[in-house]
Amino acid sequence: MISFKHVSKHYPNGTTAVDNLDLELPEGDITVLVGSSGCGKTTTLRMVNRMVDPSSGTISVGGRDIRKADAAELRRGIGYVIQQAGLFPHRTVLDNIATVPLLLGWGRRKARARAAELLELVGLTADAGKRYPHQLSGGQQQRVGVARALAADPPVLLMDEPFGAVDPVVRTQLQNELLRLQSELRKTVVFVTHDIDEAVRLGDRIAIFRTGGHLVQCAPPAELLADPADDFVAGFLGAERGLKLLSLSTLADVPQRPAPTAEAGSEAGSKGEGSKGEGGRWLLVTSERGEPLGWRDTEGPQGDRAPLLPVRALRDGDSLLSALDESIASPAGLVARVDAGGVLTGVTDRELIHEHAGRRHAAAARAATPQDTGALKDSGKNSGKDSGKTPGPQGPQDPDAQDAAASVTA
Numbered sequence: 057m058i059s060f061k062h063v064s065k066h067y068p069n070g071t072t073a074v075d076n077l078d079l080e081l082p083e084g085d086i087t088v089l090v091g092s093s094g095c096g097k098t099t100t101l102r103m104v105n106r107m108v109d110p111s112s113g114t115i116s117v118g119g120r121d122i123r124k125a126d127a128a129e130l131r132r133g134i135g136y137v138i139q140q141a142g143l144f145p146h147r148t149v150l151d152n153i154a155t156v157p158l159l160l161g162w163g164r165r166k167a168r169a170r171a172a173e174l175l176e177l178v179g180l181t182a183d184a185g186k187r188y189p190h191q192l193s194g195g196q197q198q199r200v201g202v203a204r205a206l207a208a209d210p211p212v213l214l215m216d217e218p219f220g221a222v223d224p225v226v227r228t229q230l231q232n233e234l235l236r237l238q239s240e241l242r243k244t245v246v247f248v249t250h251d252i253d254e255a256v257r258l259g260d261r262i263a264i265f266r267t268g269g270h271l272v273q274c275a276p277p278a279e280l281l282a283d284p285a286d287d288f289v290a291g292f293l294g295a296e297r298g299l300k301l302l303s304l305s306t307l308a309d310v311p312q313r314p315a316p317t318a319e320a321g322s323e324a325g326s327k328g329e330g331s332k333g334e335g336g337r338w339l340l341v342t343s344e345r346g347e348p349l350g351w352r353d354t355e356g357p358q359g360d361r362a363p364l365l366p367v368r369a370l371r372d373g374d375s376l377l378s379a380l381d382e383s384i385a386s387p388a389g390l391v392a393r394v395d396a397g398g399v400l401t402g403v404t405d406r407e408l409i410h411e412h413a414g415r416r417h418a419a420a421a422r423a424a425t426p427q428d429t430g431a432l433k434d435s436g437k438n439s440g441k442d443s444g445k446t447p448g449p450q451g452p453q454d455p456d457a458q459d460a461a462a463s464v465t466a
């Protein structure tokens with residue numbers, strides 16, 4: 057959908073921001089650009105909507121060379137979201153979201169109706185639509201920024217550190233929202249971040265750049281984590297690559313067995329086999345509906361009156377990393393499994409979780425065959441021994457409002 061062929065960007069002061077970039081961004085995927093500061097991520101992103109023109113090479117969007125497109129028309133088919141949202145301060149939230157539809161001549165009523173629809177889509181109330189941006193929290197402003205970028209239903213979305221300025225809890229919420237929206241909308245998203253965990257969480261593919269505008273490796277997160285091209289990439293991914301890999305795998309194909317259970321308020325009694333490795337002393341107490349409430353130690357001094365120890369029940373879609381965490385936290389060494397309605401379906405032993413985690417890691421390493429990433433790996437190897445942790449010069453400080461204006465006007 058978006059293709060870079062031999063693209064370079066040299067600034068008049070002699071800086072090479074992007075160096076001979078060859079990259080294909082598949083339609084409907086989220087591709088995340090990461091790398092040390094000043095390595096050319098934002099420049100790469102801005103070349104897609106012609107806010108920056110390449111010095112050489114060809115960029116095409118939907119098969120069309122963007123040099124041949126009218127810049128204003130091109131930008132109206134490309135949503136653009138930046139850090140701190142870049143909303144127009146003197147327009148209401150609804151009018152901010154309606155900006156592009158109005159520019160496209162939709163008429164006020166239709167544009168506002170679309171804006172109201174988007175407000176709901178990004179999880180904001182109708183009341184928020186009447187407020188001005190400064191009357192919203194940072195996280196809410198980011199939601200408005202996403203809604204505004206989606207207003208004309210563009211096939212492409214450029215997101216430049218959109219969640220960089222909010223706290224970790226709000227950031228996780230916004231990431232979840234983006235994944236939910238993307239599962240419905242299937243946009244082609246280019247997403248810039250400094251946060252490798254965010255990249256692993258959101259990216260269908262991750263492109264890692266190093267200072268000087270070199271692309272070192274571009275691959276799906278699991279492949280990247282299992283088989284980094286070189287020490288730079290491995291260093292960038294961090295020491296806990298194995299754990300990050302487990303965050304990408306689900307519990308779905310890990311077997312479960314009947315749980316040793318007791319219904320709350322009933323005499324202790326087991327419907328299952330008893331907990332292996334703990335002498336069968338642990339019972340999982342459930343509600344009448346079968347929802348796990350906590351673990352009871354049948355051999356503890358207080359017997360049935362002992363307070364329940366906490367259980368975090370997991371669903372098939374939860375990650376192996378969560379399962380590993382719960383297997384460590386669980387006093388019984390068992391992970392309780394529930395269905396979509398929260399009803400207990402069984403338990404999985406700690407040992408089985410560990411075994412699957414090991415197998416998953418080995419499978420990912422096997423899947424990352426040299427021919428999959430060979431070309432880019434070579435380009436990484438040819439790029440020297442940069443540690444990747446040295447911050448480069450900072451990019452230009454464009455005011456947010458200017459960015460926003462450029463994305464919706466011209």
Ligand SMILES: Nc1ncnc2c1ncn2[C@@H]1O[C@H](COP(=O)(O)OP(=O)(O)OP(=O)(O)O)[C@@H](O)[C@H]1O
Binds near residue numbers: 098
């Ligand atoms: N208008 C400009 N004139 C001169 N140099 C520039 C200009 N814009 C960017 N640069 C330089 O180009 C390089 C790449 O900048 P860019 O903003 O693309 O990096 P980045 O990876 O997005 O950085 P960061 O992570 O710090 O935001 C940097 O060295 C930057 O200083």
